[in-house]
Amino acid sequence: MALMVAFACGGGGGGTGGNKGTIKIGSDLPVCTTGGQSTANGVKFAVDQKNAAGGLNGYTFSYQSFDDCRQGAYSADAGVENVQTMLGDPKFLGMIGPYNSAVAKAEIPISSPQHFVMISPSNTNPCLTKEVAPPQAPCTYHAADLRSGNANNYWRVVTTDDYQGPAMADYMYKTLNVHNVGVLDDSTVFGVGISGAFETEFKTLGGTIAKHSEYQKATTSDWKSILLAFKNAGALGVYVGGTDDQNICIPRKQMKDLGWDVPFGGGDGIETTDCIDQASGNELNINATSAGADATQIPGAKSTIDAFRKAFPGANDFGGYTMQAYDAANALMAAIGRAINDAGGNTPTREQVRSEMAKTKGFVGVIGTYDFDQNGDTNLKIVSIYVVQSVTDPANSTGVCGKAQTKLCFVWKTQFDFAKK
Amino acid sequence: MSLIDFLFYIICAAAVILLAAQAVINPTAFVQITVFGLADGAMYALVALGYTMVYGIIELINFAHGDVFTLGGYISAAILGFFAINEESFSVINLVAILLVFPVVMLIMGGINITIERIAYRPLRNAPRLAPLITAIGMSFVLEGIMFLWHGPASVHFPDILPHGLGYQTTIAGVFVTFKDGFVMATAIVLVTLLAIFINRTKLGKAMRATAQDRDAAQLMGIDINRTIAATFFIGALLAGAGGMIWGLYFNNLFYNLGFRTGLVAFTSAVFGGIGNIPGAAIGGVLIGLIAAYSDSYINSKWTEVVIFGILIGVLVFRPTGLLGMRVPEK
Amino acid sequence: MSEPTAVKRRSLMTRLHLRERMRDRDQAIYGILILGALVFPLATLFITGGSTAYIAQAAHAGTWVLLAIGLNVVVGFAGLLDLGYAAFFAIGAYTYALFASSQLGSSPLHHSFHFPFWLMLILGMIVAATFGALLGFPTLRLRGDYLAIVTLGFGEIVPVISYNLPDWTGGINAIGGIDKPWFPAWITGPWAGANSISIQQDSVCRNPFAQTQFIPCFSFGFDQVAYYVLIVILIFGAVILVTNLYRSRLGRAWMAIREDEVAAAAMGINTVTTKLLAFAIGASFSGFAGAYYGASFGLVSPDDFLFVVSITVLVMVVLGGMGNISGVIVGALVIYFILNTLLPSLASNAVSLANTLGLGSIVASNGTYPGLYNEVQYSQFLIFGLILVLIMLLRPQGLFPSRIREQELKHAAVQEEGSAVEEGVRV
Known part of the structure; x- marks a missing residue:
């Protein structure tokens, strides 16, 4: 076995580990963005590691990264086409992704009749897996409809916006002492969902929502009129629901143009390099949540992160969801491994992989030990809070730093564990 | 006065009354929003001029024009990188950089647009009318592709070198005005005035007007049509290049497909003012900027797009020649 | 007569x-x-x-072929420029999606409809044609490019409205779980694909009639081969229909208007009605394609109907050869192939080419250079733009122009050479 590993490494890491053939794993991520690419790196790292260790039960894994970007931003259509391509190729037994909730909503109805396993490293819209509990606004679409009677084929390793939004509401209301905010969302599935969850919790805490506005990326480049309306309505803070590829952090820059210096918070869509770049000149003190524990805060994760950084040395190769993607890929490969045993050592069917994935219990990943409920949600319900600060050594922060301003990085502040509540 | 005219005036009056009501309720906010709208509108106007000139002379909706505008922003950001500019506070180097880069970028963009015209439009002058429209779309993709390749899909930082911060902003009766707002409007007014003088007073300007009116007659009078059309593209790109740089200086953010939507809005402005009509395009741009700002604040930003294009359709149905309506677009 | x-x-x-x-x-x-x-x-x-991945792609390409055939009636036959064709596509798709899914159940109506696909195919056509007529009526009386600009505005407004009315259209959440076409009977054969698991009595058949015991329900489900067969039949029917229109009295009237509106009016053609018919018929094809798209893709989202879609269909028509149905079909297939197969696979092809040529050094990323794969991936726009410009420069009248138009163009060119004053027929 040792010889085999050495041979695999000598041969450039792959292709020779197994002799029964290859099993394909896909990923469907917006790799045109730094967030999407750094997540895909996590999958690639996991697959490369597995192959370097000799593959699994005699099989080698082959990884293909699909891009769901169209014109520089994620597109549900592109995602659906990618999934159709994977479904058409019987060698694909599962995929990591998608990155954006709107894409997942479009893909689940296609993949579920084929029992094709999808594990998302970053989808946080709650309605993809469950109905939200009051007082949160009810789901406008339903998990059961997406699956139309088929067994669940979708899992995620992060927690959901009905925790992520409230975490920032708590943080802004209690820690930052802001009791009146304007809410802005980018009109996407994710943005509308998370800003709604924030708004509900913020009101429950006793806060006031000065105004809630929406915009669309395609039509808005000047947010000053919107921000001014917030200011005039008495807002003392701004919460944004949206993602960087919808330009959600440019309003942060324009707040400075207005001479309006108040706290700015948002979800995991702004815990990115591109967000820091967009806020140019007003980067400091952007508050963001992330729907999982921070890998850099977990002692056991350090060796994996160090190994990753050796394999992917680029400044923006590591992102907020790299380790989540790494865990997701390993969970998928573990399920495939068990499914191979179910199939008597032969290539398993997609249904066998799906049912093994559903049985996953106590999977030990880098971020934590995962159990999944029947909806596909993880038991880990940790939300981390980050803030942009000036650091001396970016490597000691989360590693999510500006491209131009390399010393301005997201720094871990605190975390909320909703599983313990 | 026909029924249609009557309806048009009723709708206009209703809009004005609703706005006036808002102005009375909160005059400070109204003036503030007007300032934002004017600054945005000034930039739309600069882009709209290029559309209206090109349409006026060869009846082509130049889809690549919005991307010429964005490329102007990208190139000026790159050139500014060579200067030891100071983003924290205003310095003499910043002033020199701005004064130098403006004409340089304008000339570069003019050169690029002439090249585009030479390659993609001139060979098709006698081809079916839709052929140059497709090459315009193609050139738009090419320009966007260049910018995508250059800086990727994420937004690009434009150095914040205009005077900004506490010393360069003031509050007049509750209205917050920055140096940048004034700068954008002043520059746009200067550029549009220069253009008007050029079109009305120079020989080339006269040739352009003549060619727009009747190309064959102009040719008979000894006007070099190819040269005149190239000059139109050159001047349109001068303004678009300047517009791109102003946009960058004002917003400090650019992205590769910014020109697509800005171009569409600017084209709407041109139609709004009466396409082919130069003062019309400038006024149309300012009006669209104002309407967008009012809609963002008083209605909801998500309906702004519907408001703008609804007005476009309304104007064409009620007032086919646009607001100033001097030239009629006709085949 | x-x-x-x-x-x-x-x-x-x-x-x-x-x-x-x-x-x-x-x-x-x-x-x-x-x-x-x-x-x-x-x-x-x-x-x-x-x-079946390629068959799925081919079935998807078929939607574009249908769109191109429809736009060809407006642009190619009647010479009207329509820059908002995607709006009618959206109207057709939403008509089907709303009345063949659970969407309206959660709308203020509180009642969901599940009309059969075959009925909605026709209804989608009629609704789109009605919108086309409504939009065309005030503007077609005017001459010149007004129609282009008005359709451009309309094309911008329709997706925004569907974004902004989430109670009805699902907004950004889109409408999913759309009913699949079904038959009361299904004949199995070689066309049933490898994973035609869903061609059976299953839960996807959400139809009131099918739920009775009398009519068994055979749904298309997710079988791509079934959709492929369906779209080929639909295109076949559309081609026959359009060809007959083109050869009819109406077709000749369109051509006359396209060439010279004043002369056509002088010859007794009612130009407004004729143009309106072209516009409405063109829109109806878009509605038809929209209903098919909703059924086959299973998801109707406002993002599917942006300006880019209108532009792409226009490119297909002009590039294929305006006015020539077979040329337009080829144009649609070529553009679809470039956009969905050639460009996305370019990056990995370039990498494997470089590796076989022994140029491994340019593949890897170093410093600011993102590597060959990313570089090519990022060049997709650029390459597509260059392809468009080149084809248009080489063949300004399209790949396979209609023979009649080709003659006219030659004639016009000769005339132009002969006298500088006489401006040729510029269509």
Whole structure:
């Protein structure tokens, strides 16, 4: 076995580990963005590691990264086409992704009749897996409809916006002492969902929502009129629901143009390099949540992160969801491994992989030990809070730093564990 | 006065009354929003001029024009990188950089647009009318592709070198005005005035007007049509290049497909003012900027797009020649 | 038909010569297309060992072919420029999605409808045509490019409205779980794909009639081969319909208006009605394609109907050869192939090419250079733009222009050379 590993490494890491053939794993991520690419790196790292260790039960894994970007931003259509391509190729037994909730909503109805396993490293819209509990606004679409009677084929390793939004509401209301905010969302599935969850919790805490506005990326480049309306309505803070590829952090820059210096918070869509770049000149003190524990805060994760950084040395190769993607890929490969045993050592069917994935219990990943409920949600319900600060050594922060301003990085502040509540 | 005219005036009056009501309720906010709208509108106007000139002379909706505008922003950001500019506070180097880069970028963009015209439009002058429209779309993709390749899909930082911060902003009766707002409007007014003088007073300007009116007659009078059309593209790109740089200086953010939507809005402005009509395009741009700002604040930003294009359709149905309506677009 | 028969006969005679020539080439194209449509699914199933991914792509391409055929009526036959064709596509797709899913159940109506696909196909057509007529009516009386600009505005407004009315259209959440087409009976055969698991009585058949015991329900489900067969039949029908329209009295009226509106009006053609008909018929094809798209894709989202879609269809029509149905079909397939197969696979092809040539050094990323894969991936726009410009420069009249137009253009060019004053026929 040792010889085999050495041979695999000598041969450039792959292709020779197994002799029964290859099993394909896909990923469907917006790799045109730094967030999407750094997540895909996590999958690639996991697959490369597995192959370097000799593959699994005699099989080698082959990884293909699909891009769901169209014109520089994620597109549900592109995602659906990618999934159709994977479904058409019987060698694909599962995929990591998608990155954006709107894409997942479009893909689940296609993949579920084929029992094709999808594990998302970053989808946080709650309605993809469950109905939200009051007082949160009810789901406008339903998990059961997406699956139309088929067994669940979708899992995620992060927690959901009905925790992520409230975490920032708590943080802004209690820690930052802001009791009146304007809410802005980018009109996407994710943005509308998370800003709604924030708004509900913020009101429950006793806060006031000065105004809630929406915009669309395609039509808005000047947010000053919107921000001014917030200011005039008495807002003392701004919460944004949206993602960087919808330009959600440019309003942060324009707040400075207005001479309006108040706290700015948002979800995991702004815990990115591109967000820091967009806020140019007003980067400091952007508050963001992330729907999982921070890998850099977990002692056991350090060796994996160090190994990753050796394999992917680029400044923006590591992102907020790299380790989540790494865990997701390993969970998928573990399920495939068990499914191979179910199939008597032969290539398993997609249904066998799906049912093994559903049985996953106590999977030990880098971020934590995962159990999944029947909806596909993880038991880990940790939300981390980050803030942009000036650091001396970016490597000691989360590693999510500006491209131009390399010393301005997201720094871990605190975390909320909703599983313990 | 026909029924249609009557309806048009009723709708206009209703809009004005609703706005006036808002102005009375909160005059400070109204003036503030007007300032934002004017600054945005000034930039739309600069882009709209290029559309209206090109349409006026060869009846082509130049889809690549919005991307010429964005490329102007990208190139000026790159050139500014060579200067030891100071983003924290205003310095003499910043002033020199701005004064130098403006004409340089304008000339570069003019050169690029002439090249585009030479390659993609001139060979098709006698081809079916839709052929140059497709090459315009193609050139738009090419320009966007260049910018995508250059800086990727994420937004690009434009150095914040205009005077900004506490010393360069003031509050007049509750209205917050920055140096940048004034700068954008002043520059746009200067550029549009220069253009008007050029079109009305120079020989080339006269040739352009003549060619727009009747190309064959102009040719008979000894006007070099190819040269005149190239000059139109050159001047349109001068303004678009300047517009791109102003946009960058004002917003400090650019992205590769910014020109697509800005171009569409600017084209709407041109139609709004009466396409082919130069003062019309400038006024149309300012009006669209104002309407967008009012809609963002008083209605909801998500309906702004519907408001703008609804007005476009309304104007064409009620007032086919646009607001100033001097030239009629006709085949 | 009050037209004197003598006039009609003469005009037919003069055209006969042209028609024969036109038929030769176009019949060859049709022949190749039909043969391709038959061989393609069998060949891919055989080569890929039962993978239906390519057939799914081909079925998707079929939607674009339908759109291009429809826009060709407006742009190619009648010479009207429509820059908002995607709006009618959206109207057709939403008509089907709303009345064949649970969407309206959660709307203020609180009642969901599940009309059968075959009925909605026709209804989608009628609704889109109605919108086309409503939009065209005030603007078609005017001349010139007004229609282009108004349709551009309309095309921008429709997706924004569907974004902004989430109670009705689902907004950004889109409408999913759309009913699949179904038959009361299904005949199995070689066209049923490898994973045709869903061609059976299953839960996807959400139809009130099918839920009774009397009519068994055989749904298309997710079988891509079934959709492929359906779209090929739909395109076949559309081509026959449009060809007949083109050869009819109406088709000749369109051509007359396209060439010279004043002369056409002087000859007694009611230009407004004729243009309106072209516009509405064009829109109806878009609505037809929209209903099919909703059923096959299973998801209708506002993002599917942006300006880019209108532009892409226009490019297909112009590039294929305006006015020539077979040319337009080829144009649609070529553009679809470039956009969905050639460009996305370019990056990995470039990498494997570089590796086989021994240029491994340019593949890896270093420093600011993102690596060959990313570099090529990022160049997709650029390459597509260059392809468009090049094809248009090389063949300004399109790949396979209609023979009649080709003659006119030659004629116009000769005229232009002859006298500088006389401006040629510029269509």
